[in-house]
Structure formats: C-alpha cells, structure tokens
Amino acid sequence: MVGRQWRRQDAAGAGRRAGLILAAMRFAANLSFLFPELKFLERFAAARAAGFGAVEFFFPEGYELSELAQAQKDTGLDIALMNLPAGNAAAGDRGLACLPDRVAEFRTAVDRGLTLARALRCPRLHAVAGIVPRGSDKTRYLDTLVDNLQYAADRAAAHGIAIMLEPLNSRDNPGFVVNHTWEAIEVLDRADRPNLLLQYDLYHTQIMEGDLIPTFQRLFHRIGHVQFADTPGRHEPGTGEINFATVFSAIESAGYGGYIAAEYRPSTARTEDSLAWFQPYRAKQ
Numbered sequence: 633m634v635g636r637q638w639r640r641q642d643a644a645g646a647g648r649r650a651g652l653i654l655a656a657m658r659f660a661a662n663l664s665f666l667f668p669e670l671k672f673l674e675r676f677a678a679a680r681a682a683g684f685g686a687v688e689f690f691f692p693e694g695y696e697l698s699e700l701a702q703a704q705k706d707t708g709l710d711i712a713l714m715n716l717p718a719g720n721a722a723a724g725d726r727g728l729a730c731l732p733d734r735v736a737e738f739r740t741a742v743d744r745g746l747t748l749a750r751a752l753r754c755p756r757l758h759a760v761a762g763i764v765p766r767g768s769d770k771t772r773y774l775d776t777l778v779d780n781l782q783y784a785a786d787r788a789a790a791h792g793i794a795i796m797l798e799p800l801n802s803r804d805n806p807g808f809v810v811n812h813t814w815e816a817i818e819v820l821d822r823a824d825r826p827n828l829l830l831q832y833d834l835y836h837t838q839i840m841e842g843d844l845i846p847t848f849q850r851l852f853h854r855i856g857h858v859q860f861a862d863t864p865g866r867h868e869p870g871t872g873e874i875n876f877a878t879v880f881s882a883i884e885s886a887g888y889g890g891y892i893a894a895e896y897r898p899s900t901a902r903t904e905d906s907l908a909w910f911q912p913y914r915a916k917q
Contacts (some may be wrong), residue, residue: 657913658883660712661688662859662895663835667903676703681830682907682912686710686891691717691744698750704752711754712795712891713857715830716784718760727760729784730777730809742784750791756857758796758831760785764808773809778822794856798831801839804866812840813851820854829856833895838863845882852886860894865893866878868896869909876909 661667661684667675672695679687687709692700704711719725719737728738738759745757757782764773784795797820799810810816813830820828832855834844841847848855862872869876883892898906 654695657880658686658891658917659684659910659913660688660891660893662711662893663687663689665861665895665897668898669902673699673703674706676709678903679715680707680709682904683910683917684709685917686712686893688713688891688893688895690715691741692748693717697748700748700752710891711749711752712893713750713756713758714745714754715758715760716745716750719762724763726805726808727762729759729780730764730773732772732776735776735780738780739783742787746787746791749788749793755792756794756829757784757788757798758798758857759802761797761809763805764809766807770809774819777809777819782817782830782833783822785828789825789827794827794829795825796829796831796857798859799836799840800833800835801836803839813837813847816875817851817854828852830854831857831859833859833861834874834879835861835863835895837857844874844879848879848883849886852888855888857893858883858888858891859893859895861894865899866897867899868894868906871899880913 661679661682663672663675663679666833667678670678672692676687688711691714727743728734731738749757761777769906781795781797788795791794797816798811799812799816800808802808802811810819813832816830820830830851832848832851838844838845860869860876862869862874864872889890900906
C-alpha cells in the first residue's frame with residue numbers, strides 16, 4: 633500500500649493545490665502535446681480558456697523560471713507534473729535514469745527538476761527511464777535505474793514531491809528499458825521508496841497489455857498519475873479503439889483523486905477542435 637500511503641501523506645502536507653485530493657475526473661492538459669499551434673508560454677492561457685484546471689509538460693528547456701511562474705500566476709493553473717531533463721532527444725535520448733555512464737548527468741537533472749518543481753509547486757516529477765542500446769546487458773541498466781530512482785526519491789521526499797516511473801510502449805520507443813506495467817512495478821519494488829509511484833498511461837498500456845480497467849484496478853494503490861491518448865495514432869479520444877467513457881468511469885469509481893492528463897497529438901489544426909471528449913467534464917473542473 634506504499635503508493636496510497638504516500639498520497640495521503642503528501643496531501644496532508646501540500647493540500648488541495650497539489651492535485652492529490654480533488655473532486656473526481658479532474659483533467660490536465662499536456663502542453664508539450666496540446667496547443668502546438670501556439671508558442672509554449674501562450675499555451676497556459678489557452679489551456680485555462682479551454683477549461684482545464686491544470687497542465688503538465690516536459691522539462692521546459694529554454695524558458696526562465698520567472699516566465700513560467702508568471703504564466704502560472706496569470707492563469708491560476710496547477711502544475712500537475714513535469715518531466716526531469718531527459719537528455720538530447722535529437723540525438724536519440726529518451727531519458728537518463730537507466731544509463732550507467734550518465735549517472736552524474738541524471739543527478740544534475742534531478743537537482744534542476746527539483747528547483748523548478750518547488751518554485752512552481754509541482755508535486756510530481758517523471759524520471760524518464762531511457763533506452764538500452766542494442767546488444768547491451770539490460771540487467772546493468774535496470775540496476776542503474778533502481779539506484780537513480782532511489783537517489784531521486786530521497787532528494788524529492790524532503791520537499792513533498794513524488795517521483796514517477798512510466799513504462800513506454802516498445803512500438804514507438806524501441807529499446808526503452810521498461811515497457812510493461814509489471815516491469816515498472818518490479819523496479820519500484822526494488823527501489824522501495826514510498827514516494828516512487830507508477831505513471832499509468834492508457835495509450836502505452838493499451839498497446840502493450842490491453843485490459844485497461846482490470847490493470848488500473850489492480851495497480852490503483854501504486855498509481856500516482858494518469859495520462860491518456862487514443863490508439864492507433866495517439867490522437868484525442870474518439871479517434872481510435874479505446875472506449876474512454878467507460879474507462880474514465882472506472883477510474884472515477886475506483887476513487888482516483890489525481891489529475892488525468894491529456895497527452896495526445898490533436899488530429900485537428902486547432903486543439904480546441906479536438907476537445908469534444910472534454911465537454912461532459914468541463915463544467916466540473
């Protein structure tokens with residue numbers, strides 16, 4: 633019951649603003665995916681105008697803390713989650729946390745992420761796990777991942793911040809070190825820190841495992857954050873095979889109290905035109 637216990641403790645310290653004890657079905661907009669037609673800082677206001685109460689994003693390289701804080705202040709949005717710096721995406725990096733030869737870089741990334749998260753009152757940081765080079769010993773990379781997650785969790789715990797681990801599907805992310813929820817749970821069990829939680833993404837889980845509702849219910853006490861996109865295509869709900877009304881209802885019935893983040897690529901030129909799925913929930917944000 634580690635995950636649920638942490639949520640209770642974190643909520644007691646951080647309160648409702650942290651997004652851990654909220655009315656059911658509270659949605660966040662992932663600004664690294666949604667509103668790509670706008671400049672990044674303009675996306676905060678667009679998310680608020682669309683009805684979202686929170687946002688999340690990858691690590692915002694190239695932006696000053698003062699700019700981000702002002703965008704948050706102007707909109708009153710919660711920051712539900714940020715990624716830790718994840719390396720050079722153009723060079724093929726998909727995170728640093730499992731890479732044995734880049735431990736120092738990962739630990740610097742943790743410090744950078746914590747500085748930003750504390751200033752923006754963000755209660756969760758996603759430690760993107762990384763890719764195992766072809767032909768390498770995966771065991772060594774998993775060992776590094778465990779060690780680095782322990783380091784990040786220990787550093788974050790003093791500030792009431794949780795560290796997330798997310799399995800990514802192998803179709804879009806060949807070589808990623810953790811592809812299934814059960815693999816992520818094995819890593820979290822080995823790392824054994826109360827503020828290490830599962831980031832449960834409906835898109836990745838549907839591709840790798842299916843059974844979204846039974847999987848969510850089984851892992852509920854380990855889940856610290858939920859994200860979604862439809863599949864195939866990674867677009868908004870209604871463009872693919874997932875019955876989101878049923879899945880969202882099951883998440884609500886389970887008593888999940890965190891934000892559910894829209895992390896999809898809009899199939900429309902304007903993000904607002906992709907939000908038909910959001911209308912039944914908008915008034916309750």
